[in-house]
Amino acid sequence: MTAIDTGRRFGTGPLARAAALVHTLLVVEVLTLLTGAAGLVPLVLLDRDASNIPLAALCAIPAGPALSAAIYAVRRRSGDLTDLEPARAFLRGYRMNAAGVLKLWVPWLAWEAVLGLDLAAGRWRIAVTVVAVVAALWQANALVIASLFAFRARDTARLAAYFLVRTPKVTLGNAGLAALAAGVVVVWSEAVLALVAVVFAAALLRTARPLRAEIEQSFIR
Numbered sequence: 001m002t003a004i005d006t007g008r009r010f011g012t013g014p015l016a017r018a019a020a021l022v023h024t025l026l027v028v029e030v031l032t033l034l035t036g037a038a039g040l041v042p043l044v045l046l047d048r049d050a051s052n053i054p055l056a057a058l059c060a061i062p063a064g065p066a067l068s069a070a071i072y073a074v075r076r077r078s079g080d081l082t083d084l085e086p087a088r089a090f091l092r093g094y095r096m097n098a099a100g101v102l103k104l105w106v107p108w109l110a111w112e113a114v115l116g117l118d119l120a121a122g123r124w125r126i127a128v129t130v131v132a133v134v135a136a137l138w139q140a141n142a143l144v145i146a147s148l149f150a151f152r153a154r155d156t157a158r159l160a161a162y163f164l165v166r167t168p169k170v171t172l173g174n175a176g177l178a179a180l181a182a183g184v185v186v187v188w189s190e191a192v193l194a195l196v197a198v199v200f201a202a203a204l205l206r207t208a209r210p211l212r213a214e215i216e217q218s219f220i221r
Contacts, residue, residue, distance in 0.1 A: 020084055024077040027086040028070050029198040035094060036066035036194065044191045050120035057113035064105030064143070069094035070201035071147040093147065101146045103153040104160075108139045133175070137164060140174040144208045149215060159219070163211045173207035 033040070043059035046052045072093025073086050115132045119125060141160035145151065151159065164171050181200060184193045193200075 020077070023084055024074065024086040025198050025202070028073045028090055028201075029195070031073075031087060031090045032066045032070045032197045032201070033194060035069065036062045036197075038062050040190065040194050044189060050117065053116040053120065054113050057109040057116075060109055061102070061106060064101045064109075065094055065098035067197065067201055068097045068101040068143060068147040070198050071144060071205050072097060074198065074202045074205055075148060097147055100153060100156070101143065104139070104142045104146060104157060108135060108142075111135055133178070134164070136178050137171055137174050140178070140204060141170070141208070141211060144204060144211065145215065148212065149220070151219075159215070163214075167210045167214070170208055170211045174204065177203055177207065 039059040039062040043056060046056055046059070069090045070093075073090040076089045076093075077084075077086060112132060112135060115128050115135070119128045119132070138160050141163050142156055145156045145159055146153075149156075177200060181193055184196075
């Protein structure tokens, strides 16, 4: 057996792939926390009061580009332990996607803040809750699309809405992830959710497989 064959066995075996995955997730998690820290720290310190909803939305702005970069880096991870560059992939994804993601992320946060204030005031609770959930599911689609594909913001918004109906399994999967994330925040805090942000990013990426496949087949030439 040659040295090259030995290197290949070491780099692509089951244990190596598992180690590569763990390494990628840890590096990406640390970078997600660092790039989102400007908003995360004040968010954790905010009292859970309805009057702070606009401030909470403002604090959540850095999370959009950070999550996008995490999705990008996890999507491009290598299973070869000898060929790992998760930090480079994360930073590349952050540079490429931050501006485009913010074009959709900031208006969505503003809209959710308005809905949150309406809900706290007790106005149209059922209708407001439904609209807020649909908006969150739309944003989940938009975040994946903006992270992995180079569409204009308005096209990303349209595709995100289209796939809410087109891929119901993706929508249901994202609903489950959203419920789990909300549960983590309610039971523990935003800080705990941030500590497992890369796991949610990886789960979102996996749930969105049908969406990604159809975009690659039908909308990419």
